[in-house]
Amino acid sequence: MRFWDLLSLIFENLGRRKGRVALTAIGVVIGTAAVLVLVSLASGLQRNATQQLVGIGDLTQIQVMPNYGGPNGPMGMAVVEKVGGGGGGGSTPNQKLITPDSLIELAALPGVTAVIPRDYLQASAAIQYGKLEAYGSIMGVGVADLADLGLNLQSGTSKLAKGTAVIGGVMARNFYDPRQRPGQEPPAPPDLQDKQVKLVLTRYVQDGQQMIETKKTMQVRIVGVIAESRGESDYTMYMPLEDVTAINEWAQGRRINRMRDGYAMAVVKAESVDQVIDLAKQITDLGYQANTPQSYVQGVNSFFMVLQVVFGGVGAVALLVAAIGIANTMTMAILERTREIGLMKAVGATNRNVLSVFLGEAAGIGFLGGLGGVLLGWGGGQVLNILALSYLAGQTAQNGGAPPPSTAVYTPLWLPAFALLFATLVGVLSGLYPALRAATLVPVNALKYE
Amino acid sequence: MAEATFIYTRDLRKIYPMGGWNVHALAGLDLDVKRNSLTVVMGPSGSGKSTLLYLLGGLDRPTSGEIRVNGKILEELDENALALYRRHTVGFIFQSFNLVASMTALENVAFPMRFAGIPRRKRKERALELLRQVGLEKHIYHRPTELSGGQQQRVAIARALVNDPPLILADEPTGNLDSASGFSIMQLLAELHQSGRTVLMVTHDSRMTRFSTDIIRLLDGRAVDETEYDSATTLPNLEGTRP
Numbered sequence: 110m111r112f113w114d115l116l117s118l119i120f121e122n123l124g125r126r127k128g129r130v131a132l133t134a135i136g137v138v139i140g141t142a143a144v145l146v147l148v149s150l151a152s153g154l155q156r157n158a159t160q161q162l163v164g165i166g167d168l169t170q171i172q173v174m175p176n177y178g179g180p181n182g183p184m185g186m187a188v189v190e191k192v193g194g195g196g197g198g199g200s201t202p203n204q205k206l207i208t209p210d211s212l213i214e215l216a217a218l219p220g221v222t223a224v225i226p227r228d229y230l231q232a233s234a235a236i237q238y239g240k241l242e243a244y245g246s247i248m249g250v251g252v253a254d255l256a257d258l259g260l261n262l263q264s265g266t267s268k269l270a271k272g273t274a275v276i277g278g279v280m281a282r283n284f285y286d287p288r289q290r291p292g293q294e295p296p297a298p299p300d301l302q303d304k305q306v307k308l309v310l311t312r313y314v315q316d317g318q319q320m321i322e323t324k325k326t327m328q329v330r331i332v333g334v335i336a337e338s339r340g341e342s343d344y345t346m347y348m349p350l351e352d353v354t355a356i357n358e359w360a361q362g363r364r365i366n367r368m369r370d371g372y373a374m375a376v377v378k379a380e381s382v383d384q385v386i387d388l389a390k391q392i393t394d395l396g397y398q399a400n401t402p403q404s405y406v407q408g409v410n411s412f413f414m415v416l417q418v419v420f421g422g423v424g425a426v427a428l429l430v431a432a433i434g435i436a437n438t439m440t441m442a443i444l445e446r447t448r449e450i451g452l453m454k455a456v457g458a459t460n461r462n463v464l465s466v467f468l469g470e471a472a473g474i475g476f477l478g479g480l481g482g483v484l485l486g487w488g489g490g491q492v493l494n495i496l497a498l499s500y501l502a503g504q505t506a507q508n509g510g511a512p513p514p515s516t517a518v519y520t521p522l523w524l525p526a527f528a529l530l531f532a533t534l535v536g537v538l539s540g541l542y543p544a545l546r547a548a549t550l551v552p553v554n555a556l557k558y559e
Numbered sequence: 560m561a562e563a564t565f566i567y568t569r570d571l572r573k574i575y576p577m578g579g580w581n582v583h584a585l586a587g588l589d590l591d592v593k594r595n596s597l598t599v600v601m602g603p604s605g606s607g608k609s610t611l612l613y614l615l616g617g618l619d620r621p622t623s624g625e626i627r628v629n630g631k632i633l634e635e636l637d638e639n640a641l642a643l644y645r646r647h648t649v650g651f652i653f654q655s656f657n658l659v660a661s662m663t664a665l666e667n668v669a670f671p672m673r674f675a676g677i678p679r680r681k682r683k684e685r686a687l688e689l690l691r692q693v694g695l696e697k698h699i700y701h702r703p704t705e706l707s708g709g710q711q712q713r714v715a716i717a718r719a720l721v722n723d724p725p726l727i728l729a730d731e732p733t734g735n736l737d738s739a740s741g742f743s744i745m746q747l748l749a750e751l752h753q754s755g756r757t758v759l760m761v762t763h764d765s766r767m768t769r770f771s772t773d774i775i776r777l778l779d780g781r782a783v784d785e786t787e788y789d790s791a792t793t794l795p796n797l798e799g800t801r802p
Contacts, residue, residue, distance in 0.1 A: 114673045125661045452657045455618060456671035457646020457722065459639050552645075553619040556657070 134478035136431030141482020144424030155413030205396035206371030249353025265333030451555030467544035475536020566592035571624035586780035602777035650719030709740030
């Protein structure tokens with residue numbers, strides 16, 4: 110029997126019982142639509158979560174932290190104490206500081222394009238602009254151009270020089286007037302681009318029983334403002350590493366020896382995102398601690414993969430019910446058409462021909478239901494998208510905060526194709542037993558069936 | 560076995576278990592049917608006429624015995640080969656026509672050719688030609704419910720001929736028809752025989768024997784001569800053995 114003849118016979122037979130086929134297919138429509146909407150919902154959540162994570166940092170970056178040793182050795186996650194004045198290379202056998210030699214060691218790893226040391230300000234600092242004041246994280250970076258850290262600018266330049274700084278896009282909103290009276294309008298966020306700000310630094314020195322507070326001020330010129338990314342950089346003021354090192358030496362009252370004290374951390378840049386996980390493992394194997402946004406993304410992806418399977422499983426329960434409906438319809442059809450099956454065999458249809466026709470009819474119901482389900486599910490997803498996005502946009506307009514996601518329900522291209530295929534497969538599996546029964550009927554018994 | 564023998568059976572038996580009893584529908588039937596004959600199988604109800612037809616047509620398997628049709632030993636054929644035998648060697652005509660109600664006369668006639676892999680255009684041409692032969696060219700798009708009994712049986716005859724089989728098996732083809740329709744159907748079957756086919760027809764209407772070249776009389780699953788047939792009872796052969 111030719112394939113197109115088989116196909117036309119299947120659809121002719123389905124067309125003979127439109128009402129029953131439609132009722133049976135409705136079950137598949139609901140099941141497929143449920144699978145599609147629920148998996149799309151999980152995909153949408155995953156997409157948003159991933160986008161948020163990607164916004165936090167460049168995915169080609171690996172944050173390398175020193176390993177201060179501990180009971181579990183270099184791989185141990187518990188960092189128990191910072192060895193401030195330890196000897197070069199470590200007083201604890203498993204200690205692994207980030208020294209200038211480490212930077213060379215890390216730069217030598219295949220796939221590494223840059224190694225950028227960073228240090229945090231170890232003094233208390235207030236940033237003053239006119240009568241306004243703000244607090245924020247101040248970080249020294251051992252790189253002349255912040256673009257190397259993957260930071261995008263809102264204004265100004267990303268190039269750092271002595272006495273300059275680049276600030277996060279949200280920092281300006283943190284400025285407040287310390288003398289503001291209750292009921293008074295808060296000041297508007299200042300435009301700090303190319304403005305001079307004053308850093309008021311405070312250190313505490315132990316003198317016998319007393320802590321003595323010492324203050325120092327320094328002028329810093331803001332040469333650039335980083336575009337908002339919902340990440341760490343939004344609230345950070347970046348300064349040249351030498352400037353921060355000088356402040357830290359003043360705060361600690363001693364010279365900092367990088368071979369002995371190391372850097373607080375280093376950023377390793379990989380050539381491509383694909384290499385990041387492998388590089389992070391190599392860095393960990395060298396004895397350092399390594400974090401990468403890519404590993405967060407992977408973790409999030411794994412979580413949402415499980416969520417998709419669970420959601421898909423819930424939808425599949427509806428499909429299972431539909432499958433029973435198909436099996437029932439096909440069994441009834443075979444009972445009603447027993448004489449027709451006998452006739453088919455009498456005029457030369459093989460068992461395989463009969464099996465193909467009935468299996469094809471069951472698959473046809475699955476396919477038609479799947480097609481309806483895909484259309485309904487996709488349409489439902491779009492409606493859900495519109496409702497969710499308009500709600501979130503309203504919430505954002507009311508309460509402020511991060512802009513709403515671009516999509517709430519996301520249907521990947523493979524999903525409708527998979528859902529259609531799955532619904533057809535459900536049809537085939539449901540029709541297997543009835544079709545086998547039809548195929549193995551003894552022709553004479555089928556012809557005599559009343 | 561003579562060269563001219565088209566159908567040959569030896570010690571053919573078919574036993575049906577029925578309600579705790581074994582019904583011997585055929586009880587050791589020996590048969591030789593000549594090629595190009597129009598053989599009428601006669602017998603009362605329960606004599607095994609239809610059973611014989613189904614076994615010869617490969618629609619059922621015998622309990623024991625041998626069947627050869629056109630040189631093929633049917634017991635040796637597996638299910639697939641038996642289906643191909645039905646497709647190419649046998650054309651069936653049933654008492655109740657067995658037309659598919661949702662199909663037109665044209666579609667019903669073309670139906671067997673779908674399984675034979677014949678292209679759509681050729682199927683239509685062949686079905687049209689046969690419907691013309693049986694005088695239904697004006698009814699090709701009519702469904703079975705729109706046709707009389709005689710017309711339905713003509714459609715069934717046309718369907719039996721589509722794959723050009725050498726053997727036509729007809730199970731009481733006039734049983735559901737009035738005399739005039741029955742007579743015209745018999746004329747059609749006689750024409751098929753004259754065109755070179757072997758026709759085996761089951762009937763219990765003795766008037767139909769006038770078209771036949773041979774007559775087989777069955778009683779209790781066995782072939783008997785005319786004298787025994789006329790004097791015998793018509794009770795079914797019920798044996799007191801449980802299956």
